[in-house]
Amino acid sequence: MIFKKLGLALTFSPNGLPLLKSAVRLQKMFNSDLCLIHVGEKNPETEAQIDGLIKKAGISPNSFNIVWKKGEPAKSILNAASENNIDLLVAGALEKENVIKYYLGSVARTIMRESPCSVLIITNPVAEPEQFKKFCVSVDFTPLGETAVKKSYEFAKLEKAIEFVLVKEFEVPGLAITVYDSGSTDDTEKSKHEWQLEEEEKLRLFAKELNLTGMDYSISALFGKQGWEARNFVKENGSDLFAVPSPPKKLKFFDKLFQHDIEFILSQLPCSLLIIRE
């Protein structure tokens, strides 16, 4: 089982119903439990609204449970997730947020950064949720990186996806400086090419070690800035689900100011995003 218990923050926004439908689709596919989290006052009016949503989504009454929470939305959702042993939190997000919102942070953003469990961010959810067809996973050679590849690979097989790409970025800071000394770009180009081959070979072995069987996959090693290159690759490739191992630490204001790594992906989501945590 890839994920045992899904969590969804239920809202009455226009995205509420499409997200609910997506969550239900995934719940059926993963054969997992579903926990709906609503942050707000519990009264007859809101209860009726939620009932309405559930009816519209057409789910049977005993296939889920509802958790009511009060307080600041993002924190409440995250608390509910850890209290209820949720291992995949589903949320919606806009592809790009405006500058002010970006720096102040939004619910989705806080969830992406601080969630105790894995997170699936669905960009622009549609009324009738569709399967994810083209998967791309960002690899790092760590135990968490291995988990991320395995989980997203199983996910892709369930979705009967048509494409699964493993991408590995590699960065060599200051490479251009070597041009500076000799005035020659040949050496630099040659090394870059060698490193590219070396990384591809490692990636191939990495994939082989994980014994991924059941569907074809391809690999791609990208030279450039971490986070940024993978993001662009996903965008250009037209992938619709991008899986990444979670960054090791919580991101702070400082990280937003001087963007790096996963911040490039979070600030401009190239497509739906799956963040894998242990």
Place this chain on the structure above:
Amino acid sequence: MSLSATDITIFLLSISVILFFARGFGELSRYLNQPIVIGEIIAGIILGPTILGTLFPETFNSLFNQSEEVITALNGITLLGVVMLLLVSGMEIDLSLVLRQSKAAVVISILGILFPFTVGFLSAYFFPEFLGLSDYNMRLVFALFVGTALSITALPVVARTLMDLQIFKSEIGYLIMAAAMFNDLVGWIIFSIVLGMIGQNSEHALPLSSLIIVIIGFMIFVLIFVRKIINYSLPFIQKRFTFPGGVLNFIFILGFLGAAFTEYIGIHAIFGVFIVGIAIGDSVHLKEETREIIYQFVTNIFAPLFFVSIGLRINFIENFDPLIVSVFLVLAFIGKVVGCSLGAYWGGLSKNDSLIIGFGMNSRGAMEIVLGTLAYQYGLINEKVFVALVIMALVTSISSAPIMNYYLKKVKAKLSFHSLLKNETIIFSTAPSKNEVIKELCQKVAVYHKLDFNLVYDLVNEREETISTGLEKHLAIPHARINIKDTIVAVAIARDGIEWNSFDNLPAKFIVLLLTPEDKPEIQLKLLSDIAKKFNDTKVIENIIASKDAKELIYKVKQLY
């Protein structure tokens, strides 16, 4: 004041002579595996009063001392050279790398500056006479300057050395680059304050406290706001204007504006252009291509003009003071090597790795010379100290690579297959099956390396069961990640061949057991790919399994590397 026809002729002629000699000696030092800047400085010394000026004073004077106008023009162009050099230096700094360093890099960066700075500052403050200070009123500023001069690291030389030693893309390379970038950034900030303290450089000089506020304010403004603006405008410029013309202009306009601003407020122009360079270099939209074009013409045209001009001003033989030179050399080595090595050691690296980092960070190269030139122009240091600084820069840069290489050999031994082979863990097996061979190998390894046989055997088998480790052409690499510090290999030769479920259905004859530390998955991948690549040839394998004994086998494997 305008240039006469003779002036123009001489001016252009002297520039071509400078470039000609710079290139010649630059290529020579490249041929000798030395940083190119060393050749350029030597070219300057040869063209300057030291050699040409002494042997053929008339030629020297008519080329470089023709008239006030020509000297001014030459000075103008070398100023342009140093400003562009600092623009490039700024562009090299990867701000996010500097800000998100690992623990080890942070300790190296901080100690790598603090320790040499303190050593330099204290020595210069208490024993200024040994370091060639004559004006005691300048003692504090001078001590600050010596501290800065000792704590600087030249990024380009470091990068080149790492590239030549083939460790650019490695953990150590990464650490050194991150620490060197941090070093550069902090070094220039301190130096700009020192220059501001001299206070005679501009009619707009500010008191020290406001100067520091202005410096910090300028940095925050450029690194946060201007950087954002650049990041948003670059894609637009690249799309709408001709490429690369548009971007190049944009970059130089911003750089010169920054330089003009800091010069106006009384810190040297180079500080502004350096900070603007950082803001530009940080943008993800800046194409690698653009970067390289800028580096190309700055390095090949403007930087040589500057470096050669250093030798043109001073007689290196007359101003050579053995005492000052040796004091600077000793302080430079002690400060940097001890500081950085200690930092690396406390950051959790081995003694050997720490020394590599210490000596790697010791190259001062170009940056030291820029620093010295400015201090000399401002009258803070005399000719003798300047000469000592240049020699110190040269010696630290030249010595860095060979010393690093000495320690690197030991490190590389831990990371490559051929040097991990041990006579004692090579067996010539007649075992009938895959399981038996693995068992034999695990037993050998368990005894020799004092490991728990059952643990090793179970882990290797567990891995073997998920998917066969048989590769093509008689090669099999059973492997596991296990709780050990250093990689372990063992080899079994099975001349009769053992069925291993390989892709090409060939039986395994050359079997390598590979045990790697469990906390470093990348080492496993690296060695696997390394072995697979080297032995991807039936002939190679046939040759190796024909070895009479373990000794011959190791010899043959080493021949491959």
